[in-house]
Amino acid sequence: MIAIIDYGVGNLFSLCSSLRFIGADAVVTSKEDEIRTADKIILPGVGAFADAAEKLHSMHLDRLLCEEAARGKPLLGICLGMQLLFERSFEYGEHRGLGLLKGSVVPMKGVIPTELKIPHIGWNALHFTRKHPLFRYIKEEDCVYFVHSYFATDCADSVIATAEYGKELTAAVAYKNVMGCQFHPEKSGTVGLNILKAFCETERTR
Amino acid sequence: MITKRIIPCLDVKNGRVVKGVNFEGLSDVSSPVDLARYYSENGADELVFYDITASAEGRALFTDILTEVARTIFIPLTVGGGINTLDDFDRVLKCGADKVSVNSGAIKNPELVSAAAQKYGNQCVVLSADVKRVDGVFRVFAKGGRENTGMEAISWIKHCVEMGAGEVVVNSIDTDGVKGGFDLEMLSAVCSAVNVPVIASGGAGSPDHFLKLFREIPTIDAGLAASVFHFGEIRIPDLKKMLHENDITVRL
Numbered sequence: 001m002i003a004i005i006d007y008g009v010g011n012l013f014s015l016c017s018s019l020r021f022i023g024a025d026a027v028v029t030s031k032e033d034e035i036r037t038a039d040k041i042i043l044p045g046v047g048a049f050a051d052a053a054e055k056l057h058s059m060h061l062d063r064l065l066c067e068e069a070a071r072g073k074p075l076l077g078i079c080l081g082m083q084l085l086f087e088r089s090f091e092y093g094e095h096r097g098l099g100l101l102k103g104s105v106v107p108m109k110g111v112i113p114t115e116l117k118i119p120h121i122g123w124n125a126l127h128f129t130r131k132h133p134l135f136r137y138i139k140e141e142d143c144v145y146f147v148h149s150y151f152a153t154d155c156a157d158s159v160i161a162t163a164e165y166g167k168e169l170t171a172a173v174a175y176k177n178v179m180g181c182q183f184h185p186e187k188s189g190t191v192g193l194n195i196l197k198a199f200c201e202t203e204r205t206r
Numbered sequence: 207m208i209t210k211r212i213i214p215c216l217d218v219k220n221g222r223v224v225k226g227v228n229f230e231g232l233s234d235v236s237s238p239v240d241l242a243r244y245y246s247e248n249g250a251d252e253l254v255f256y257d258i259t260a261s262a263e264g265r266a267l268f269t270d271i272l273t274e275v276a277r278t279i280f281i282p283l284t285v286g287g288g289i290n291t292l293d294d295f296d297r298v299l300k301c302g303a304d305k306v307s308v309n310s311g312a313i314k315n316p317e318l319v320s321a322a323a324q325k326y327g328n329q330c331v332v333l334s335a336d337v338k339r340v341d342g343v344f345r346v347f348a349k350g351g352r353e354n355t356g357m358e359a360i361s362w363i364k365h366c367v368e369m370g371a372g373e374v375v376v377n378s379i380d381t382d383g384v385k386g387g388f389d390l391e392m393l394s395a396v397c398s399a400v401n402v403p404v405i406a407s408g409g410a411g412s413p414d415h416f417l418k419l420f421r422e423i424p425t426i427d428a429g430l431a432a433s434v435f436h437f438g439e440i441r442i443p444d445l446k447k448m449l450h451e452n453d454i455t456v457r458l
């Protein structure tokens with residue numbers, strides 16, 4: 001069973017449909033017992049970092065997620081959910097994330113050439129920087145769908161794929177059992193479904 | 207590098223696709239679900255669903271169909287038609303839409319754009335503008351292109367982007383239905399005015415029109431069309447292959 005964390009951030013419709021399509025058993029939940037007993041956890045998210053971090057905190061989900069990650073349970077953050085895995089974000093001020101991965105989330109503005117539009121929205125090709133089981137069913141240069149204005153940086157420990165948008169932006173991360181996609185696998189056609197499938201097959205690390 | 211998007215637009219009336227399509231392997235040409243699946247499996251980068259049903263009864267039917275479509279496809283889905291309030295946004299987003307396109311609703315009440323952007327994020331709000339030249343000036347038209355609002359189009363679009371529209375669909379009434387190519391002059395003017403993705407609509411008649419669009423306006427993000435795709439005059443996989451061979455970055 002996969003627990004999709006429900007903390008009132010973003011639309012979970014497509015994620016649920018995608019998991020159903022690949023035959024994965026998933027539940028949308030914020031209940032501690034369901035999250036504790038799940039084999040895997042997906043942390044989705046769309047919107048502002050500070051609001052989302054605050055919601056996780058006020059619902060006591062931040063500590064729970066860190067404890068479950070420490071137990072080796074596979075955890076996948078998607079979009080803002082990936083950004084929340086990092087130590088901090090500089091989206092409208094400085095805010096603390098879950099700190100499960102080393103690194104920061106910073107604005108694209110001022111970092112990518114001014115002629116490029118922000119958000120980075122649309123289909124872009126993945127460049128693998130490291131071999132990883134999440135990519136076992138996809139190949140280099142496969143396209144996935146992005147929508148974001150901030151990106152993870154100083155995360156050499158965990159970056160496993162980038163996408164070129166004025167510079168190589170962090171597209172996917174993994175460190176032991178903690179994984180994340182900046183893009184939306186649930187909106188990325190067959191390639192995205194194959195990434196979710198690979199995640200569903202990952203094992204606990206310890 | 208980010209790819210140029212190819213987007214088919216489906217007009218849905220009373221739960222059926224208007225102007226049914228005859229594709230090989232597609233038994234029910236006016237089923238929105240079958241057609242959406244067909245496109246998503248055949249190279250479409252995104253789908254636009256446009257509800258042309260006015261009645262409340264039709265609306266409920268559309269909502270059911272929309273949910274079914276959203277469940278079936280795993281690419282971005284934009285929904286438009288009759289979006290006048292935040293409740294309308296809420297209704298279609300709950301059915302699984304990713305973005306909501308506003309046109310007449312924004313003209314009647316421009317605050318709708320900022321309120322929706324604040325609530326759902328800019329990426330969710332697509333401004334759709336029907337634009338036509340009147341005495342050499344680009345004017346915004348409402349009610350499906352029937353009514354001249356008198357507003358100058360470029361400043362209207364800029365204003366909506368400032369209020370939070372995260373994407374703009376520019377439909378040129380002058381080139382629409384003529385199949386003589388996209389309105390490059392109008393689209394260039396919009397692209398130079400805003401820094402959000404711009405989607406070209408109106409006038410596609412051949413694959414070359416898409417090539418010309420992406421070549422002559424490098425900042426344009428996507429080309430949208432309806433009948434040329436629906437009637438099989440242009441097959442999206444062939445179109446993308448041709449674009450790729452001509453050095454336009456597309457998702458193959």
